[in-house]
Amino acid sequence: xxxxxxxxxxxVELQDRRPVPAAALDPARREHLLRGxxxxxxxxxxxxxxxxxxxxxxxxxxxxxxxxxxxxRYKNTWLGWIWLPLRPGLxxxxxxxFFGGFLGVSSGDRPYIxxxxxxxxxxxxxxxxxxxxxxxxxxxxxxxxxxxxPRLPRILSLIGAASFDLFLYTVVAIAAVFYYLFARGTLYVxxxxxxxIAGLGxxxxxxxxxxxxxxxxxxxxxxxxxxYGFNYITQFWYFLTPIAYxxxxxxxxxxxxxxxxxxxAPVEMVKYGFLQTAPPTTKSIATCLLGLxxxxxxxxxxxxxxxxxxxxxx
Amino acid sequence: MSWxxxxxxxxxxxxxxxxxxGISKGPKKPAAQPPQWMVRFLPGVTWSAEGRDDGEDFEDxxxxxxxEETRRSGALNEVSFQLSPGDGLGLLGDTNATQxxxxxxxxxxxxxxxxVAIRGRxxxxxxxxxxxxxxxxxxxxxxxxxxxxxxxxxxxxxxxxEIVDFAHLDEVEEFGFPPKSVEYEEARTKRLFLSSxxxxxxxxxxxxxxxxxxxxxxxxxxxxxxxxxxxxxCAIVQxxxxxxxxxxxxREAILFKEGQAITRGRLGSVATFxxxxxxxxxxxxxxxIPIRALLVGKDGELPILGVDGGTLEIELDVFQSLAxxxxxxxxxxxxxxxxxxxxxxxxxxxxGIYRVGVEVPPGLIDEGVxxxxxxxxxxxxxxxxxxxxxxxxxxxxxxxxxxxxxGPVFGVVPDGGQQAAYPxxxxxxxxxxxx
Numbered sequence: 018x019x020x021x022x023x024x025x026x027x028x029v030e031l032q033d034r035r036p037v038p039a040a041a042l043d044p045a046r047r048e049h050l051l052r053g054x055x056x057x058x059x060x061x062x063x064x065x066x067x068x069x070x071x072x073x074x075x076x077x078x079x080x081x082x083x084x085x086x087x088x089x090r091y092k093n094t095w096l097g098w099i100w101l102p103l104r105p106g107l108x109x110x111x112x113x114x115f116f117g118g119f120l121g122v123s124s125g126d127r128p129y130i131x132x133x134x135x136x137x138x139x140x141x142x143x144x145x146x147x148x149x150x151x152x153x154x155x156x157x158x159x160x161x162x163x164x165x166x167p168r169l170p171r172i173l174s175l176i177g178a179a180s181f182d183l184f185l186y187t188v189v190a191i192a193a194v195f196y197y198l199f200a201r202g203t204l205y206v207x208x209x210x211x212x213x214i215a216g217l218g219x220x221x222x223x224x225x226x227x228x229x230x231x232x233x234x235x236x237x238x239x240x241x242x243x244x245y246g247f248n249y250i251t252q253f254w255y256f257l258t259p260i261a262y263x264x265x266x267x268x269x270x271x272x273x274x275x276x277x278x279x280x281x282a283p284v285e286m287v288k289y290g291f292l293q294t295a296p297p298t299t300k301s302i303a304t305c306l307l308g309l310x311x312x313x314x315x316x317x318x319x320x321x322x323x324x325x326x327x328x329x330x331x
Numbered sequence: 332m333s334w335x336x337x338x339x340x341x342x343x344x345x346x347x348x349x350x351x352x353g354i355s356k357g358p359k360k361p362a363a364q365p366p367q368w369m370v371r372f373l374p375g376v377t378w379s380a381e382g383r384d385d386g387e388d389f390e391d392x393x394x395x396x397x398x399e400e401t402r403r404s405g406a407l408n409e410v411s412f413q414l415s416p417g418d419g420l421g422l423l424g425d426t427n428a429t430q431x432x433x434x435x436x437x438x439x440x441x442x443x444x445x446x447v448a449i450r451g452r453x454x455x456x457x458x459x460x461x462x463x464x465x466x467x468x469x470x471x472x473x474x475x476x477x478x479x480x481x482x483x484x485x486x487x488x489x490x491x492x493e494i495v496d497f498a499h500l501d502e503v504e505e506f507g508f509p510p511k512s513v514e515y516e517e518a519r520t521k522r523l524f525l526s527s528x529x530x531x532x533x534x535x536x537x538x539x540x541x542x543x544x545x546x547x548x549x550x551x552x553x554x555x556x557x558x559x560x561x562x563x564x565c566a567i568v569q570x571x572x573x574x575x576x577x578x579x580x581x582r583e584a585i586l587f588k589e590g591q592a593i594t595r596g597r598l599g600s601v602a603t604f605x606x607x608x609x610x611x612x613x614x615x616x617x618x619x620i621p622i623r624a625l626l627v628g629k630d631g632e633l634p635i636l637g638v639d640g641g642t643l644e645i646e647l648d649v650f651q652s653l654a655x656x657x658x659x660x661x662x663x664x665x666x667x668x669x670x671x672x673x674x675x676x677x678x679x680x681x682x683g684i685y686r687v688g689v690e691v692p693p694g695l696i697d698e699g700v701x702x703x704x705x706x707x708x709x710x711x712x713x714x715x716x717x718x719x720x721x722x723x724x725x726x727x728x729x730x731x732x733x734x735x736x737x738g739p740v741f742g743v744v745p746d747g748g749q750q751a752a753y754p755x756x757x758x759x760x761x762x763x764x765x766x
Contacts, residue, residue, distance in 0.1 A: 057448045161479065
C-alpha cells in the first residue's frame, strides 16, 4: 500500500523537476529580450491631459465602440438592420408632411421637403450625439466586459455613430433632390464651394453635441431624470431653432432672440452651404463660439469630476 | 488603458524583464454618493444608478446582467518581485489575491498603488472568457481583444495562417459538438485565442491555472511551446491552486494569504510551508466547528428522487451540545427559493453522530429540475459548557446540494405564498448513530 509523501518529500520532488538554468539560455535570444522597449502599468491618474491621452491610446477601439452603438439601434428587432434606413426615412417624411403640408411653412422657390431635409441634417447629428451621449456611461460596461476601459473614448466614439445617422439623413435629402430632378427636371441643389461652410456648421453642431454629452452622461447615472428631462429640452430646442422654418419667417421682434440661440448659427451655416439661404449673422456666430468655449470647458471639467464616481455606481 | 504606456524614462535593472514594485489593489469601494450640493439642490431625487425598469431600455437590462462580471472585489497588498530571462514564478495561496495580481499584470485593471514595468510584451494565457470583452466568438472577438490589449496590429492579419495551424481546428470536430453550434464556435475560438497569444512575440507569459478552460490537447501543445520559449529566455508567471500545478514552469513561488505575500522562495520550500499552513488551518477548523455533515447521499450528493417522493438524509457529527434547527429547501436556481420546509421545533443534541432524514410524501411533487438543500443550523444551548460564543458558533450551517441536470428530481409547484402550509406535510427522522 502506497503511503502519502510527507511535505518535505514533496518539496524535494518539486525542486528536482524545475529545469532551465540561466546559463542554458540562448545568448542571442536573451540579448534580444533585454533590448525590448519598457512600458509601465501605473495607477489611474486624474486630469484632462490623462483623459485625452486615453483617447489617443484607445483609438483602435473607436471603430468597435461605434459599431456597437449602431448595432444597438436594431438589436432585438424583427426587421433587423432595415430599421437603420427606415427610421430616418419615416422621420423625415412625417415631419416634412406636418410642417410643409399641414402648416404650409414657406420654403422659398424650392420644394419644402428639400428645404427641410437639408436643414435637418446638421440637427440630426447634434440630436443623435445628445441622445446617445446621455446613455454613454450607462452603456459603457456592455461594450468592454470584465476589464476597465476609459470612458471618454466611448463618448467620443458616438461621433462615429452620429455620423452614420447624418449619412442616412443626407442620403434621404439627396434622394429627394434626384426625385425632383427626374419629376420636374429641376436641380434644386447645386454643388458649390459653400458646402465647406455647411461642413463647418456640422462640425460645430457635433462639438455642441459632445459638450452636452459631457454633462449628461455622468449625471444621468446618478439620476435617470437627467436623461428623460433632457429629451424634452432637446425637443423644445428643436422648435426654437430655425430648422423647419427660415429665420426670416419669424416676426421681426423675435428674430434677435432666435439669433441668441447658440445653435442657430451652425444650422444656418448648414442651410447656407447646401441651399444658399441667407448666411448666419455675426452675432449669432459669436454666441455659438462663446457658448461652446465656456460650456465645453465646464463640460470637460464636469465629466472629469464625475465620470469615475458615476461608473462605480453602475 | 491609460495606465499602460511606453516609458523610455523608466529604467529597469540590468537583466530584468518584469519588475513589480509595491503593487496593491484596494477592496471594492462602496458606491460613491453624489456631491452634497447636488443632493441639496434636488432633495426629492432618488440617487440610484438603476432607476426604474421602464421596459424600453433593453441596453440597460444588458448592463444589469453584466454588473457582477465587471466588478472585482478583494484586495492585494504591496507585492514586489522581479523576473529575469528564463525565470518562472508561481503565485500560490489566496485565490482572489493571485487572480487580481494576474489581471493587474495583464493590464486589465489599473493598480491602486505601485508600478509594473515590463521589458517587451506581456502575453496573458488566460481563459478566453476572461478576455472575451465583446461576448462574441470567432476572429471578430479576437480583434477586440487584440485592440484592447494593444497587440501588434498585424498579428491577426500576417500570422493568421500560423495561428490556425497551431490551433489544430480539425481536432475540434472530434469533440462531438454539432457544426456551427455555439459550443463548436466557442471551442474553436478558445483554441484560436490561445494560439494567438502564443504567437505574440512576448517576453513574459502569464499562465492562468495551467491553461484553465482549455481542452487537454491544446493545453499540452501550449505547454510544450511555452517550455521552449522559457528555454529561449522568456519569463513565466503562473497562478495555481497548489504547487504541483505550477511545477512545470516555476522554480520559485510566492504564497499569498489574505492579500499579503507571506513567503517567497524556491517552489519546494514554499510547498512545505504551504502544507504546514494547511495542516494547521485544518486543525484549527476542526476545533472551531461544532457541527459538520459527514455523509450526504451516496456520492456526496443528496439522492435523487422521483415524483413518488422519498427520503433525503444527511449525517451530522456534533461536537458540542447544540440546539439544531432543520430545514429542507428547494430552489430553481441560486437565490430563487420556491419551497422551504422547516422543522419548527429545535432539536436538542449532545455530542455524537446523528442521522437526519426528511420524508417527502408523494403527491407534493411534479417533474422538474431543482436544487434540494438540507440545512442544519446549530446554536449552543444556554448554560452548556463549550467554546465561548462567537459569530461562527452562534449560527453555523451545513448544507448539501444536489443539482440534477439529468432528469426528474423534485417538483413541488405550489401556488405562491403557500410555503408555510407545508411544514407538517413532511416527516423528520432523527436518530443517533453513535456517541
